Amino acid sequence: MKKSTNHFKRIGLVGNAEKSSCARIVRLAIQLIQRSGRTFACDAATAQLAKVNCVNCPDAATLAREVDLLLVFGGDGTMLHAAREIAGSKTPILGVNIGSLGFLTAIPSDKLAEALKLVWAGEYTYESRALIEASGVFHGKKLMASALNDIVVTRGAISRLIALDVSVNGELVTRYRCDGLIVSSPTGSTAYSLAAGGAIVLPTADVIMLTPICPHALSNRSVIMPLSATIRIKAINTFPAAFLNADGQIVGELDAGDEITVRRSRHTVRFLRLAHSSFLEAMRRKLHWRGTYL
Numbered sequence: 001m002k003k004s005t006n007h008f009k010r011i012g013l014v015g016n017a018e019k020s021s022c023a024r025i026v027r028l029a030i031q032l033i034q035r036s037g038r039t040f041a042c043d044a045a046t047a048q049l050a051k052v053n054c055v056n057c058p059d060a061a062t063l064a065r066e067v068d069l070l071l072v073f074g075g076d077g078t079m080l081h082a083a084r085e086i087a088g089s090k091t092p093i094l095g096v097n098i099g100s101l102g103f104l105t106a107i108p109s110d111k112l113a114e115a116l117k118l119v120w121a122g123e124y125t126y127e128s129r130a131l132i133e134a135s136g137v138f139h140g141k142k143l144m145a146s147a148l149n150d151i152v153v154t155r156g157a158i159s160r161l162i163a164l165d166v167s168v169n170g171e172l173v174t175r176y177r178c179d180g181l182i183v184s185s186p187t188g189s190t191a192y193s194l195a196a197g198g199a200i201v202l203p204t205a206d207v208i209m210l211t212p213i214c215p216h217a218l219s220n221r222s223v224i225m226p227l228s229a230t231i232r233i234k235a236i237n238t239f240p241a242a243f244l245n246a247d248g249q250i251v252g253e254l255d256a257g258d259e260i261t262v263r264r265s266r267h268t269v270r271f272l273r274l275a276h277s278s279f280l281e282a283m284r285r286k287l288h289w290r291g292t293y294l
Contacts, residue, residue: 008119010039012067012091014060014082015098016074017045022098025073025109026050029096032116041067064091069119069272073109075099076149076191080247083148087131087267094119094272103190103286104148106274115274123275127204128268130227132185134244136260138252145246148269149188151262152245153233153254154180154213161216163236168229173210175236176220180213183231183262190283192248198222202279208264227264234259 011033015022026042027050033040040054043063047056057063064070064086070093072082079095083104086093095105096112107115118124133146145151155162164181166173184193187203194200198211199222208229211222235242235254242254254260283289 008038008068010041010067012057012060012063012070013040013042013046013050014063014070014072014078015042015046015049016078017049019074019098020049022046022073023050025096025098025112027052029071029073029112029116030054032113036116036120046073060085061089064089067091069094071096072105073098074105075102076104077248079104080148083129083269084131084146084247087146087148087265087269090270092126092270092272103282104187106271106277106282118274119272124272125275127271127273129187129203129271130185130206131265131267131269132183132208132262133265134183134246134251134260134262136244136254136258138244138254138258141252143244143252145244145249145251146265146267147188147246148185149191149247150182150184150193151260152180152182152192153235153242153260154245155240156243158240160240162240162242164242165234165236166210167232168210168225170230173223174220176212176215177217178212178215178220180242181233182209182211182213183233184209184211186227193222196222199224200283208262229263231262232259233262 015026042056044056060082073096096107097105131146134151135144161177164176182193186205189201193211196211196213206227207224208227212220235258238256244251
């Protein structure tokens with residue numbers, strides 16, 4: 001890996017304010033940053049969590065405009081939230097895992113010191129991650145939502161199938177009868193889509209995936225198509241209700257006949273990847289791939 005020119009002079013810190021364990025790691029990061037001769041800033045919630053007096057910004061989007069690198073402390077949910085906030089920014093983002101699995105958080109918290117040494121030495125590259133977005137009219141109101149992982153249409157608490165007509169670039173795919181449908185970005189292939197039986201793809205691949213959730217047809221499988229595709233999903237049922245979610249957050253309820261359009265967003269997020277790390281290495285480690293017979 002070729003060394004990058006290091007222009008990181010001011011480091012931004014964003015933590016999960018709901019995880020008290022973040023506070024200690026954030027304070028450790030501050031110590032490491034200051035020892036390196038660099039300065040730091042936090043969003044307001046993180047400054048309060050770690051009980052540090054510093055220049056702070058109201059949110060991650062504002063903070064990203066003021067710093068050269070954003071460190072995010074938490075799990076994948078924290079990374080997703082931060083990524084959506086700073087989408088379109090050129091400021092790179094690097095995740096520190098405070099939790100369990102964490103596909104988006106590249107650094108285990110106990111490896112923070114070693115990881116930052118690589119960053120200071122310029123031992124990293126950048127990855128541009130595509131976002132996807134959903135738009136449509138729900139209950140007569142225009143709505144739009146973006147996601148780094150996935151856009152999902154799903155049933156509510158009632159255990160009955162919903163019906164969804166799906167077309168790609170104007171051509172009908174099928175009418176799914178299922179618990180829901182996941183439209184996944186490349187980054188999101190290891191999230192809900194994977195749990196529902198979808199394929200794993202490299203996060204830099206230019207693809208988008210349709211993965212039905214518990215489809216009422218054995219032939220319904222995950223479909224991989226170009227990231228440039230335009231996907232339209234039409235809700236057929238009046239009951240049970242179908243709900244639109246973006247990265248796990250409820251956007252709205254779809255009435256029968258409501259239609260949403262999912263496509264690639266014009267915004268991207270810039271991830272920082274450390275030297276000697278790779279997506280496939282992360283798969284081996286996090287999914288416990290052994291390459292041996294049972």
